[in-house]
Amino acid sequence: MADAIIPKTVRKPASYFRMRRRVVRGLQILALLLVLFYTLFPYYWAFVSSTKQGSALYQSALMPAFDFTYYRQLIDNPVFMGSLLNSAYVAVSTTFLSLVIGLSAAYALGRIDFPQRRTILMIVLMISIFPQVVVLSGMFELINWMGLFNRPSALVLTYLLSTVPFTTWILTTFIREFPRELEEAAIIDGCSHFRILMKILLPLMGPSLASTGILAFILAWNEFLFALTFTLTDENRTVPVAIGLIAGNSRYEYPFGQIMAASVTVTLPLIIIVLIFQRRIVAGLTAGAIKG
Known part of the structure; x- marks a missing residue:
């Protein structure tokens, strides 16, 4: 009679825990990518901007032009x-x-x-x-x-x-x-x-x-x-x-x-x-x- 009153613990399947670990790992990777983007993008943007002159700065803003004229001017x-x-x-x-x-x-x-x-x-x-x-x-x-x-x-x-x-x-x-x-x-x-x-x-x-x-x-x-x-x-x-x-x-x-x-x-x-x-x-x- 007592066993009928106390509910039995439902054991979750192993696939649930695997899915949970994957979700947690995915969130951790996403957080890491956001931190890396937040810290590295300003430096990347500075490098891209330093390789462009004039109106080229506003064209393909995220791609560097590899024009190192400004760096040569600094060295000289x-x-x-x-x-x-x-x-x-x-x-x-x-x-x-x-x-x-x-x-x-x-x-x-x-x-x-x-x-x-x-x-x-x-x-x-x-x-x-x-x-x-x-x-x-x-x-x-x-x-x-x-x-x-x-x-x-x-x-x-x-x-x-x-x-x-x-x-x-x-x-x-x-x-x-x-x-x-x-x-x-x-x-x-x-x-x-x-x-x-x-x-x-x-x-x-x-x-x-x-x-x-x-x-x-x-x-x-x-x-x-x-x-x-x-x-x-x-x-x-x-x-x-x-x-x-x-x-x-x-x-x-x-x-x-x-x-x-x-x-x-x-x-x-x-x-x-x-x-x-x-x-x-x-x-x-x-x-x-x-x-x-």
Whole structure:
């Protein structure tokens, strides 16, 4: 009698679960295609636009014409090539200095116990999210007082204001994930804090340094406001400012193709760097996600 009251569970056929898996997989592939289209189409559109001139831009808009006239003009332009070298110098110098300073500060904040550690971390975080406009006037006076105005080194100094807090905050998180037993064993053997950082922790922080360094490099490479404010002559400008100042042959011409060619050229080094270090970047971003 009790068995007649309790309903029996209806077992679904295996074809239902196969169809369900196919639908879920199809939706995942569709979502992936949408993300790829959203991220890659602007770059493809820039490349297509950079290979067309005049009215050809509005004919077969999605197909490139493979006319590399604008790229040859950029290569033959000493001002643009000089701005590329300036951007490379500023970005590499900023990345190197921010990693050196940030790594030292991160070790102190992540491993050395002192009462004001949490307060300093909060100050570092607050500085990293400051808008550039807030510190622009103060940095202008400081750069002018130091005699660095209209020099690439002035940009290195100003970019450290945003990259050092950023790298310090991220590297502090990575250093906290390392077991303290490594340092305790080294301290017993008589190692100083500097030697522990250089000989023990630094070799283990390759992925985290790569991911943090790439983000700092991109930040310095793409910065526009400080570069526009602190550089006045063509030989000292960086690439974002050089692209912003590209003008047409007349006041009524908008140099769309030239700007797109310059944008594609400037983006290529970033893509190459990310492709070279992609494994280290992923390893650094996922470090500490799973605690064993």
